Every structure is written in C-alpha cells, then in structure tokens.
Amino acid sequence: xxxxxxxxxxxxxxxxxxxxxxxxxxxxxxxxxxxxxxxxxxxxxxxxxxxxxxxxxxxxxxxxxxxxxxxxxxxxxxxxxxxxxxxxxxxxxxxxxxxxxxxxxxxxxxxxxxxxxxxxxxxxxxxxxxxxxxxxxxxxxxxxxxxxxxxxxxxxxxxxxxxxxxxxxxxxxxxxxxxxxxxxxxxxxxxxxxxxxxxxxxxxxxxxxxxxxxxxxxxxxxxxxxxxxxxxxxxxxxxxxxxxxxxxxxxxxxxxxxxxxxxxxxxxxxxxxxxxxxxxxxx
Amino acid sequence: xxxxxxxxxxxxxxxxxxxxxxxxxxxxxxxxxxxxxxxxxxxxxxxxxxxxxxxxxxxxxxxxxxxxxxxxxxxxxxxxxxxxxxxxxxxxxxxxxxxxxxxxxxxxxxxxxxxxxxxxxxxxxxxxxxxxxxxxxxxxxxxxxxxxxxxxxxxxxxxxxxxxxxxxxxxxxxxxxxxxxxxxxxxxxxxxxxxxxxxxxxxxxxxxxxxxxxxxxxxxxxxxxxxxxxxxxxxxxxxxxxxxxxxxxxxxxxxx
Numbered sequence: 001x002x003x004x005x006x007x008x009x010x011x012x013x014x015x016x017x018x019x020x021x022x023x024x025x026x027x028x029x030x031x032x033x034x035x036x037x038x039x040x041x042x043x044x045x046x047x048x049x050x051x052x053x054x055x056x057x058x059x060x061x062x063x064x065x066x067x068x069x070x071x072x073x074x075x076x077x078x079x080x081x082x083x084x085x086x087x088x089x090x091x092x093x094x095x096x097x098x099x100x101x102x103x104x105x106x107x108x109x110x111x112x113x114x115x116x117x118x119x120x121x122x123x124x125x126x127x128x129x130x131x132x133x134x135x136x137x138x139x140x141x142x143x144x145x146x147x148x149x150x151x152x153x154x155x156x157x158x159x160x161x162x163x164x165x166x167x168x169x170x171x172x173x174x175x176x177x178x179x180x181x182x183x184x185x186x187x188x189x190x191x192x193x194x195x196x197x198x199x200x201x202x203x204x205x206x207x208x209x210x211x212x213x214x215x216x217x218x219x220x221x222x223x224x225x226x227x228x229x230x231x232x233x234x235x236x237x238x239x240x241x242x243x244x245x246x247x248x249x250x251x252x253x254x255x256x257x258x259x260x261x262x263x264x265x266x267x268x269x270x271x272x273x274x275x276x277x278x279x280x281x282x283x
Numbered sequence: 284x285x286x287x288x289x290x291x292x293x294x295x296x297x298x299x300x301x302x303x304x305x306x307x308x309x310x311x312x313x314x315x316x317x318x319x320x321x322x323x324x325x326x327x328x329x330x331x332x333x334x335x336x337x338x339x340x341x342x343x344x345x346x347x348x349x350x351x352x353x354x355x356x357x358x359x360x361x362x363x364x365x366x367x368x369x370x371x372x373x374x375x376x377x378x379x380x381x382x383x384x385x386x387x388x389x390x391x392x393x394x395x396x397x398x399x400x401x402x403x404x405x406x407x408x409x410x411x412x413x414x415x416x417x418x419x420x421x422x423x424x425x426x427x428x429x430x431x432x433x434x435x436x437x438x439x440x441x442x443x444x445x446x447x448x449x450x451x452x453x454x455x456x457x458x459x460x461x462x463x464x465x466x467x468x469x470x471x472x473x474x475x476x477x478x479x480x481x482x483x484x485x486x487x488x489x490x491x492x493x494x495x496x497x498x499x500x501x502x503x504x505x506x507x508x509x510x511x512x513x514x515x516x517x518x519x520x521x522x523x524x525x526x527x528x529x530x531x532x533x534x535x536x537x538x539x
Contacts, residue, residue: 152395
C-alpha cells in the first residue's frame with residue numbers, strides 16, 4: 001500500500017484535477033480542459049473517469065464501479081481492484097451504500113441521493129464532433145450558442161427514419177445553455193440526469209476534458225415540438241430474473257437457435273429484487 | 284429614408300498588396316448593386332468585408348438594423364454578426380459546395396437557418412422547406428435527397444432557397460452564375476430577378492459577367508486594381524462608359 005500515493009495520483013495532479021472539476025461545476029455543461037495523465041490502463045477503458053474518481057476519493061469513501069450497469073464485468077472489476085489496491089477504500093455493489101460510483105454507459109436504477117458522486121467515463125465529450133470537423137469552430141459555436149446544426153442532425157434522423165434514431169449519447173441542453181454529450185448512456189437514462197440530487201462528473205481522458213452537472217441542474221433532451229423525446233427501452237419485455245418491467249434491459253443470446261432472454265442491465269437492482277423474492281414489476 | 288447599407292472609405296490590404304481601397308457607397312432598400320471587374324480587382328475582398336467574413340483595415344460599414352437603426356457591423360460582437368448573418372443577411376457563394384452541407388438532405392439544408400433561429404416544429408420546418416423548393420423550381424419529391432445528387436444548377440438554386448428562407452433583407456452574391464452553362468444561367472437569372480423583385484430584396488452582386496448585372500442590377504460599380512473607377516446607373520455605365528477600363532470591359536463582350 002505504501003508503494004503508492006493515496007489514490008495513485010500525486011497530490012499536485014489531484015489539485016490540478018480538482019481545479020478543473022470545480023470550474024466544471026461552476027459552469028454546468030461546459031467542457032473544461034485538463035492535463036490528462038497516462039494511467040495504467042488503455043484509453044477507452046475509462047482513464048478520464050479513473051482520474052476524476054482518484055481526485056474525489058477520500059479514505060472514508062465507499063466506491064462502486066459499474067460497466068454497462070453490471071458490477072461484475074471486466075472493466076468494472078479491474079477498476080474496482082485498482083482503487084482497492086491504490087486507495088484501500090471500502091467497495092460495495094449496493095448503489096445506496098456507495099458514496100462514489102464510477103460508471104460506464106449507465107446510470108443506476110436506484111435513485112441517487114444527495115451526497116453521492118456519479119463519475120461517468122466519456123469517450124467523446126464534444127457533442128458537435130461529427131457535425132463540425134473543426135474543433136476551433138465547435139468551441140466558437142458553444143460560446144455563441146450557435147446550435148442550429150445539432151437540430152439539423154435530429155431533423156435528418158426524422159426525415160430518414162421517421163423518428164429521432166439516436167438511442168444512446170443523446171444530446172442534452174444544460175440549464176438552457178450548453179449542449180452536452182451525456183456519454184454513451186442509453187437515452188432511457190437521460191431523464192435521470194435532470195434535477196438529480198447527486199453530483200455528476202464526466203471525465204474524458206484521451207480528449208483531456210472534464211465537465212459536470214451540479215446537483216439539481218435542469219437537463220433537457222433535445223427534440224422537436226411534434227416529435228418529443230421519449231426514453232425508450234426494449235418494448236413489452238420484462239426481466240427474466242426479477243420480472244421488472246421498468247428497468248433497462250439487456251438482450252442476451254442464449255444459444256445458436258435464436259434463443260434469447262431479457263435481463264436487467266443493472267445487476268445490483270436485479271439481485272436485490274431477486275433476494276427480496278420479487279418476480280413482479282415494481283419500481 | 285436611411286440607406287440599408289452605408290459603406291464609408293473601406294480599405295483592406297493583404298500585407299503591402301492592396302485588396303480594395305477607399306470604397307464608399309450607399310445601398311438603398313430594394314436596390315440591387317452590381318460590382319464588376321476582372322479577376323483580382325478586389326470585388327470578392329470587398330464583398331467579404333461587407334459580409335463580415337474579413338476584417339477591413341479602415342472604414343465603416345453601417346447596416347440599418349431592425350432594432351437599433353444604423354450600426355457599424357465592425358463594432359458589433361461576433362455573436363451579433365452571426366445573428367445578422369442567419370436572419371437579415373444571406374450569402375450566396377459562387378460554388379454551391381461552399382454554401383451547402385453536402386451530406387445533409389435538401390430539406391435539412393433549407394431548414395438549418397430556421398432551426399438556428401429557434402424553429403422547433405418538424406412539420407412546420409418541413410412545410411417551409413417544401414414551399415421554398417417549389418419557389419426555386421426544384422421538384423418537392425427531392426426534399427430528402429442530398430445535394431450531391433443534384434445538378435450544378437439545382438445545387439445553386441438550393442443554396443438560394445437555403446439563404447432566403449428566413450426572409451433576409453440584404454443578400455450578398457458572389458458570382459451566383461459562375462460555372463453554370465448558359466441555358467442554366469439564364470434560368471437562374473430569371474429566377475433571381477423574380478425573387479428579388481417579388482420579395483423587395485436589396486442585394487450586392489459581384490460578378491465579371493456584364494449580362495448578369497444588365498439583367499439584375501439597378502446600379503453598377505466598376506473596380507480595377509482595388510479601386511472603384513466608375514459608378515452609376517447600370518444602363519448609363521454600360522451604354523456610355525466613361526473610364527478607359529470600363530470601355531475596354533464593355534467592348535470585350537463577345538457578340539454572337
């Protein structure tokens with residue numbers, strides 16, 4: 001344990017990260033540049049999220065790490081082990097008991113409470129990336145609130161597919177100002193971003209950007225008046241394990257003959273319901 | 284009445300080289316001003332200075348804004364200039380590829396300006412886009428096609444529709460008929476003349492084609508080596524050129 005500084009990063013780096021985080025909290029939805037460090041894992045595995053988590057951790061924290069909603073997938077297990085080793089903090093799989101939750105691609109089903117911090121791993125922080133190739137220009141567009149182009153993308157979706165086809169990383173507007181990429185969470189989770197009592201931090205390691213949603217921030221998903229946003233999931237299905245009809249479901253292929261089942265993507269939520277003997281739907 | 288656009292002593296240098304020098308004129312509401320001259324005479328530099336794309340070294344450009352009356356566009360913030368550029372102004376590029384989004388459908392191209400000023404009703408945006416396609420004589424069935432599937436003339440007409448959809452008061456055109464064959468040019472000119480007259484637009488048209496200004500422009504400015512050498516009513520300048528360069532220009536037109 002003594003071989004590492006607490007939470008792996010040196011104190012000067014953590015200070016740099018905390019300054020970026022404070023600025024991000026002060027300007028909700030604005031992408032703050034920071035000098036991202038090399039971490040002992042490849043880009044795309046959550047280097048941004050890990051740095052934000054390391055900057056927020058204190059020895060009293062209880063950490064939960066999820067990947068696609070699950071506590072037991074490779075990415076979640078390796079990051080959890082990493083922080084157990086370099087910070088010696090308590091870890092948990094229960095959403096309600098965690099003080100910091102690092103997540104990839106999901107927001108837990110159990111509602112978050114005040115005092116919790118949710119850290120997102122972000123691959124592409126710039127919501128205008130594939131619309132406007134020049135990064136200099138996208139920054140000007142953010143500064144001047146020149147967001148017509150984002151709406152053009154949604155228009156194109158409806159013109160081509162009859163609906164807004166974007167199912168994840170669905171763009172949101174923060175406090176009526178900045179347009180933000182909520183990281184690749186399913187659009188089912190977008191309403192949970194809005195007015196959340198927890199602090200939500202977003203870290204993009206390769207792109208060197210941190211942004212944040214302070215507690216109780218207004219977050220609206222972009223849409224058209226006659227094509228309103230809807231938080232969709234697998235229609236008409238319920239979890240094969242716990243029977244929930246309200247949670248976000250993963251489709252699992254079970255054999256080569258087309259057999260499939262739907263299960264909750266949030267393993268903690270599902271396990272808790274199974275343990276309580278519930279196979280009927282409840283929130 | 285105040286002029287819609289008042290230009291005073293506008294100059295732009297590229298290093299030691301003069302782009303355009305000491306240009307002054309007034310454009311009145313409903314008037315079309317033509318700027319002619321050979322390549323490199325500073326026409327496009329002047330147009331880009333007027334439209335706020337380039338920053339001139341000296342001079343003033345006063346635009347009669349809807350809210351606050353005449354204001355110097357060079358003293359505006361970038362945000363104000365961009366707002367003007369997508370509401371009261373339009374800019375038609377010579378090459379439609381510069382003015383269109385080639386990987387967005389025709390409807391999306393026309394709707395972009397509407398959405399940029401806050402339109403959020405898909406049905407209304409689409410209805411307006413179809414209406415404008417009809418006005419520029421493009422088949423409404425092509426609404427969801429991308430511009431790369433269009434011919435050059437259609438692309439240029441689409442660019443015009445995209446620019447006029449928010450009802451601008453001032454249109455800048457940089458060689459709008461350049462690169463089109465003569466019959467397509469004639470059709471485009473006919474369309475432009477109709478739109479300009481019907482909508483009461485004011486326009487500044489840069490071209491080297493004297494036929495274009497003869498058809499569209501009320502007044503004409505002749506530029507050479509960055510300076511205005513002659514200006515006046517179009518017919519007057521073309522029929523009775525005073526400056527040696529204008530005489531050369533007029534006599535250079537091929538007669539078929």
